[in-house]
Amino acid sequence: MDSRWARRLTALYPSAWRARYGDEFAAFLEEEPSTLRAIVSVVTSAIRERVGRADVASAVPAVQLILILPATLFLSSVVVRDIPVFYSGAQWVVMLYVGKVWTLWLLLLLLPLLVVVTGCLTLLRVWKEHHDVATPQLCSPPVVHRPATRRVAAMTVLSAGILATVVLHMLAS
Amino acid sequence: VLASLADGPKHGHAMIEDIVAMAGTRLGPGTLYGAITRLERDGLIEPLAPDDRRQPYRLTATGRRVLRAKLSTLFHFARVGLRKLEA
Numbered sequence: 001m002d003s004r005w006a007r008r009l010t011a012l013y014p015s016a017w018r019a020r021y022g023d024e025f026a027a028f029l030e031e032e033p034s035t036l037r038a039i040v041s042v043v044t045s046a047i048r049e050r051v052g053r054a055d056v057a058s059a060v061p062a063v064q065l066i067l068i069l070p071a072t073l074f075l076s077s078v079v080v081r082d083i084p085v086f087y088s089g090a091q092w093v094v095m096l097y098v099g100k101v102w103t104l105w106l107l108l109l110l111l112p113l114l115v116v117v118t119g120c121l122t123l124l125r126v127w128k129e130h131h132d133v134a135t136p137q138l139c140s141p142p143v144v145h146r147p148a149t150r151r152v153a154a155m156t157v158l159s160a161g162i163l164a165t166v167v168l169h170m171l172a173s
Numbered sequence: 174v175l176a177s178l179a180d181g182p183k184h185g186h187a188m189i190e191d192i193v194a195m196a197g198t199r200l201g202p203g204t205l206y207g208a209i210t211r212l213e214r215d216g217l218i219e220p221l222a223p224d225d226r227r228q229p230y231r232l233t234a235t236g237r238r239v240l241r242a243k244l245s246t247l248f249h250f251a252r253v254g255l256r257k258l259e260a
Contacts (some may be wrong), residue, residue: 017210024228025206028185032202041201048207 001034012046060122061151064115068155070107071162099110108166112159119156123149174208174231175217175240182221182231185209212236 006029019023032038062112074097080132081090097103177183177191185205193199200208207232212218217236221229232240 021206021210022184024223024226025202028206028228029202029225031186038202041203043203045201045207047202049210 001029001032001038003030005034006030009042009046012043014046014050014059017049060118060147061155064119064152064155064159067111067115068159068162070103071112071166072158074108075162075165085163109163112163116156118162119152119159122152123156174205174212175236176244177232178218178232178236179240182229184224184227184229186227188230 003026006026009029009047010018010026013022029038029042073093077090077093080086081094084092097107174188174192176195177188183191185202189200189205209218213220213230215240216233218230219233221231223229
């Protein structure tokens with residue numbers, strides 16, 4: 001393959017990938033025949049690197065955060081409304097939630113419960129992969145200790161805390 | 174890719190030819206480097222000093238262990254499948 005084409009195809013990959021593999025991949029491509037199949041292979045691989053597994057994995061805690069944001073806002077408002085400077089804004093948020101019964105069920109119970117369940121399932125899957133002798137390629141520490149896994153754990157614990165607070169408050173009332 | 178590296182370090186083109194000989198499938202350049210990226214990230218292979226412009230890779234101890242386990246599973250699967258077929 002022409003060196004100019006090899007460099008152009010290598011440029012399709014994300015910069016972090018190119019910093020590690022760019023030079024050797026371009027040199028590798030120069031020795032490859034310029035077939036349509038090779039070009040399609042490079043283009044699809046570059047797309048996969050750009051929207052790859054790491055991004056999908058990191059989307060889980062991001063979605064969890066969005067789901068528990070309403071409950072976090074409500075509980076924060078309940079806590080800070082005793083501080084005079086925050087009173088009016090916090091009270092407005094609290095009344096907004098209290099005004100509609102469905103918000104209590106959906107935003108304060110159902111969504112945090114959903115986050116706890118999905119978080120537990122995700123962590124269980126990671127744990128099983130870590131200990132499954134049939135898939136030993138996942139036994140390497142990076143899978144379990146990846147930042148995305150830690151963020152899922154943090155979001156799950158936070159959601160469980162929110163859920164416990166809301167349930168205890170409802171029982172007490 | 175792991176099986177290709179089982180008998181010693183290889184660079185990309187040698188891996189492709191070896192995989193053709195083993196499996197009858199020619200990996201595209203993107204497919205090969207996608208696999209190399211994931212395997213290196215998971216600590217199963219590691220790069221050696223470049224040979225001219227070619228970059229050889231070899232199995233790590235973990236990679237060797239993983240390959241052995243995977244091949245044993247496949248071997249067991251094939252043996253049981255053949256036994257069922259002949260029963």
